[in-house]
Amino acid sequence: MPTMSEQILSRVAGRTVRAGDVVTANVDLVMVHDSLAPGIIRILHQELGAERVWDPQRVAVVIDHVAPAASVQTAEKQQEVRRWVRAQGIPHLFDVGRGISHPVLVEEGLAQPGMLILGSDSHSTAYGCVGAFGTGMGSTDIALALATGKTWLRVPETIVVRARGRFGFGVGPKDLALRAARLLRADGATYAAIEWHGVEFLSVMERMTLATLSIEMGAKAGIVPPTGLNVTGPLLPTVTADAGYQEVVEIDLDQLEPQVSAPHYVDNVANLSDLGRVAVDVVYLGTCTNGHYEDMAVAAQILAGRRLAPGVRMIVVPASAQALQRAAADGTLATLLAAGATIGTPGCGACIGRHMGVLAPGEVCLFTGNRNFRGRMGSPEAQIYLASPAVAAATALTGYLTDPRTVMDGQPAIASRN
Numbered sequence: 306m307p308t309m310s311e312q313i314l315s316r317v318a319g320r321t322v323r324a325g326d327v328v329t330a331n332v333d334l335v336m337v338h339d340s341l342a343p344g345i346i347r348i349l350h351q352e353l354g355a356e357r358v359w360d361p362q363r364v365a366v367v368i369d370h371v372a373p374a375a376s377v378q379t380a381e382k383q384q385e386v387r388r389w390v391r392a393q394g395i396p397h398l399f400d401v402g403r404g405i406s407h408p409v410l411v412e413e414g415l416a417q418p419g420m421l422i423l424g425s426d427s428h429s430t431a432y433g434c435v436g437a438f439g440t441g442m443g444s445t446d447i448a449l450a451l452a453t454g455k456t457w458l459r460v461p462e463t464i465v466v467r468a469r470g471r472f473g474f475g476v477g478p479k480d481l482a483l484r485a486a487r488l489l490r491a492d493g494a495t496y497a498a499i500e501w502h503g504v505e506f507l508s509v510m511e512r513m514t515l516a517t518l519s520i521e522m523g524a525k526a527g528i529v530p531p532t533g534l535n536v537t538g539p540l541l542p543t544v545t546a547d548a549g550y551q552e553v554v555e556i557d558l559d560q561l562e563p564q565v566s567a568p569h570y571v572d573n574v575a576n577l578s579d580l581g582r583v584a585v586d587v588v589y590l591g592t593c594t595n596g597h598y599e600d601m602a603v604a605a606q607i608l609a610g611r612r613l614a615p616g617v618r619m620i621v622v623p624a625s626a627q628a629l630q631r632a633a634a635d636g637t638l639a640t641l642l643a644a645g646a647t648i649g650t651p652g653c654g655a656c657i658g659r660h661m662g663v664l665a666p667g668e669v670c671l672f673t674g675n676r677n678f679r680g681r682m683g684s685p686e687a688q689i690y691l692a693s694p695a696v697a698a699a700t701a702l703t704g705y706l707t708d709p710r711t712v713m714d715g716q717p718a719i720a721s722r723n
């Protein structure tokens with residue numbers, strides 16, 4: 306029986322394909338963001354000689370990586386991209402403040418189950434949160450897909466991460482994903498697709514945490530079966546019991562403790578309880594991995610009625626305008642602000658160290674994102690620890706790496722689905 310990747314890639318290849326096959330496939334959607342768009346536009350027109358994108362309806366352009374622009378040079382490049390979008394008649398431009406491409410394309414209903422979605426971004430595995438085969442490609446491959454509507458790829462083998470049980474207090478999807486990275490390591494799923502099983506109780510954006518982190522294990526795609534969601538698409542891929550999986554990794558959520566990825570590699574993961582006392586200067590809650598409404602809500606629950614530890618800065622950058630609006634509407638935002646956190650424009654923020662919270666030498670950051678590489682958020686002498694929004698909030702309260710279960714007085718830190 307076919308894996309979810311085989312089901313989706315058979316659909317877009319127009320024939321039955323299996324892991325290992327090299328296929329030419331029709332692409333359902335191409336996402337291009339501000340960071341690479343100028344180069345892709347140049348390749349499309351100058352190197353490939355294409356005048357127009359193959360189908361403007363199937364292209365989405367998002368200004369999210371440095372939004373709003375932080376320099377005249379960036380502002381000019383973004384101006385160029387906006388002009389190009391207009392000239393090409395592309396209807397889907399998501400400009401400054403709308404948010405990060407990945408959640409935005411899901412919220413807009415453009416990313417759907419069963420689709421093949423290419424993005425000029427390695428975290429395009431994110432679209433697996435709705436059961437799409439999302440994958441990042443380099444500028445030349447993206448330009449070729451824009452010109453022709455086609456791409457080629459090798460159908461990946463599949464590794465299953467199978468979760469059992471339910472998260473305990475203060476433990477959530479980020480801990481599951483970091484645990485998987487700890488078990489599989491950064492190259493453990495190279496060119497494989499990861500299927501995340503046993504997580505149908507998670508919301509779409511919680512699933513995105515798993516899907517985005519799949520690339521940090523080297524995966525070509527990271528797919529959650531679209532069960533328990535109100536979504537439709539060209540194909541609803543399903544888990545087939547006897548699909549030929551390359552490997553199955555089991556993770557018991559009942560036993561899972563808060564996980565932390567220590568500098569400077571994503572798979573350098575330990576139980577928080579084993580890390581000792583790590584003083585933190587900045588807590589940064591945001592990104593396509595953990596800047597969603599659910600993440601802000603978890604943090605607000607822990608911070609409610611309390612104040613950040615003296616000397617700690619907490620920067621919250623919502624992943625999308627919708628997440629920000631929802632947090633504003635139900636008081637989540639007010640709680641974060643009252644605790645002393647500050648809020649940035651929805652988008653990638655300081656995730657790649659270009660603006661809105663760049664780190665100084667020697668600073669230690671507790672980050673809810675997906676990469677802690679040396680120099681990623683600014684100075685190469687800064688240290689980045691990756692953890693969940695619950696750990697981020699608990700850490701903001703004490704000023705050092707803190708297990709959320711120790712600051713919650715027995716109250717669930719993750720309220721909704723446990």
Ligand SMILES: CC(C)[C@H](C(=O)O)[C@@H](O)C(=O)O
Binds near residue numbers: 340426428441657
């Ligand atoms: C800038 C962009 C190409 C990059 C990526 O591909 O992932 C960025 O989004 C990241 O997270 O490092």
Ligand code: SF4
Binds near residue numbers: 594
């Ligand atoms: S939030 Fe970070 S990881 Fe996600 S797309 Fe933006 S820069 Fe990349």
